[in-house]
Amino acid sequence: MSEEQLEHAIDTLKESGVRITPQRHAVLDYLLNSQGHPTADDIYKALEGKFPNMSVATVYNNLRVLKEIGLVRELTYGDSSSRFDCDTAEHYHIICEKCGKIVDFYYPTLDEIESLAEQVTGFEVSHHRLELYGTCKDCQEMEVSS
Amino acid sequence: MSEEQLEHAIDTLKESGVRITPQRHAVLDYLLNSQGHPTADDIYKALEGKFPNMSVATVYNNLRVLKEIGLVRELTYGDSSSRFDCDTAEHYHIICEKCGKIVDFYYPTLDEIESLAEQVTGFEVSHHRLELYGTCKDCQEMEVSS
DNA sequence: TACACTAATTATAAAGATTATAAAGTAATA
DNA sequence: TATTACTTTATAATCTTTATAATTAGTGTA
Numbered sequence: 001m002s003e004e005q006l007e008h009a010i011d012t013l014k015e016s017g018v019r020i021t022p023q024r025h026a027v028l029d030y031l032l033n034s035q036g037h038p039t040a041d042d043i044y045k046a047l048e049g050k051f052p053n054m055s056v057a058t059v060y061n062n063l064r065v066l067k068e069i070g071l072v073r074e075l076t077y078g079d080s081s082s083r084f085d086c087d088t089a090e091h092y093h094i095i096c097e098k099c100g101k102i103v104d105f106y107y108p109t110l111d112e113i114e115s116l117a118e119q120v121t122g123f124e125v126s127h128h129r130l131e132l133y134g135t136c137k138d139c140q141e142m143e144v145s146s
Numbered sequence: 147m148s149e150e151q152l153e154h155a156i157d158t159l160k161e162s163g164v165r166i167t168p169q170r171h172a173v174l175d176y177l178l179n180s181q182g183h184p185t186a187d188d189i190y191k192a193l194e195g196k197f198p199n200m201s202v203a204t205v206y207n208n209l210r211v212l213k214e215i216g217l218v219r220e221l222t223y224g225d226s227s228s229r230f231d232c233d234t235a236e237h238y239h240i241i242c243e244k245c246g247k248i249v250d251f252y253y254p255t256l257d258e259i260e261s262l263a264e265q266v267t268g269f270e271v272s273h274h275r276l277e278l279y280g281t282c283k284d285c286q287e288m289e290v291s292s
Numbered sequence: 293t294a295c296a297c298t299a300a301t302t303a304t305a306a307a308g309a310t311t312a313t314a315a316a317g318t319a320a321t322a
Numbered sequence: 323t324a325t326t327a328c329t330t331t332a333t334a335a336t337c338t339t340t341a342t343a344a345t346t347a348g349t350g351t352a
Contacts, residue, residue, distance in 0.1 A: 018328095019318090019319060019320080019327095019328065019329070020319090021318080021319080021328095021329065021330080023329085023330075024329085039309095040309080040310080041308095041309085053330085053331070053332095054330080054331080055330065055331045055332065055333090056309095056310085057310090057311080057312090057330080057331075057332085057333095058329080058330055058331075060309095060310065060311075061329075061330080062329095074224060076222050076223060076224050077222060078220065078222050078228075080308065080309065080338090080339085081308080081309060081310090082224075082309085082310090094263055094267050094269050094271070096269070097272065103267055103269070105263055105266065105267055107259055107262065107263075110256075110259075110276075113253055113276075113278070114278065116253065117240055117251055117253075117278050118280075120251065121240050121249055121251055121282075122282070122283040123240050123242065123249070123278070123280040123281060123282050123283070124280045124281045124286055125240070125278050125279070125280035126243065126279055126280045126281070127278075127279050127280075128276065128277060128278045128279065129275075129276070129277045129279070130256075130259075130274065130275070130276045130277075131274060131275045131276075132259070132260060132263050132269070132271050132273075132274045133271070133272055133273050133274065133275070134264075134269040134270045134271035134272045134273075135269060135270045135272070136267075136268070136269050137268040137269070140270055164299090165298090165299060165300070165347090165348050165349075166348080167299090167300060167301080167347080167348070169300085169301070170300085185338095186338080186339080187337095187338085199301085199302070199303095200301080200302080201301065201302045201303065201304090202338095202339085203301080203302075203303085203304095203339090203340080203341090204300080204301055204302075206338095206339065206340075207300075207301080207340095208300090211300095226309095226310080226337065226338065227337085227338060227339090228338085228339090
């Protein structure tokens with residue numbers, strides 16, 4: 001399943017004229033197969049074994065490239081570091097305020113609010129970002145039991 | 147008008163047992179009277195004239211305190227630095243991708259999506275964050291004329 | 293008003309994330 | 323295979339934010 005995604009992503013890279021280096025391939029592969037939403041450092045640490053000489057800058061460079069061609073999205077929360085997401089399908093995120101877990105969440109996109117905003121503000125809206133915050137099931141249970 | 151807001155905010159500070167120092171007063175005053183959504187550095191630079199010896203840490207300390215008692219909200223975007231907002235009424239933000247301008251935008255809060263998310267994910271939702279991105283009127287005109 | 297207590301400020305350093313730079317390496321193409 | 327442009331590496335620099343310790347200054351009370 002994610003093999004298919006990977007091949008599709010590589011096709012996109014080729015079309016964009018971006019070279020497919022082993023490091024770039026590995027970053028993409030890691031992002032596609034990671035359930036969570038890793039930080040640049042997560043990715044760096046995860047690939048250290050495979051590429052002992054890899055530099056952090058390479059991770060950042062590749063994330064920037066992947067972002068530019070639309071394969072990856074950068075998520076910035078209150079935290080210190082950005083998180084990266086490979087799921088290209090439109091979706092939202094719900095974040096646990098206790099443990100930091102980020103879960104994907106699908107909902108029909110809010111076209112209505114976009115068009116209203118255009119009328120009110122005169123902006124031309126390109127996209128929006130919505131995040132929900134709360135407590136996940138695990139942390140709820142921990143609160144009860146403690 | 148903002149005088150009233152300022153007094154109300156100071157009452158809140160007193161109730162919370164937080165001391166009202168000149169620097170703290172100035173940060174609050176600046177936030178209340180600034181139309182934009184300044185960064186910590188914006189505030190620091192703006193108050194440098196009045197408090198030549200003020201430390202950046204003071205700005206951050208005060209912003210943290212003001213956040214803790216709910217007078218100020220911190221907004222984190224893709225940018226490098228956080229922005230701070232004193233408007234306590236619920237509202238959303240629309241951000242210009244060309245010039246970075248942030249405009250307030252009011253919309254009935256999305257209770258519906260919160261309750262749906264609770265059902266789907268099992269989270270207990272506390273709040274959400276929504277931002278719209280696009281091009282503001284000024285930047286649209288500049289594109290046409292160029 | 294003066295005192296004492298505690299919080300806030302200052303100055304400085306440190307931490308952490310990200311970006312810049314230059315040199316060396318490597319993929320693609322003719 | 324030679325060339326060219328793109329990538330990686332190693333390192334340093336930058337920038338935002340937080341931590342620390344010493345000094346200063348609010349605030350309540352006598």
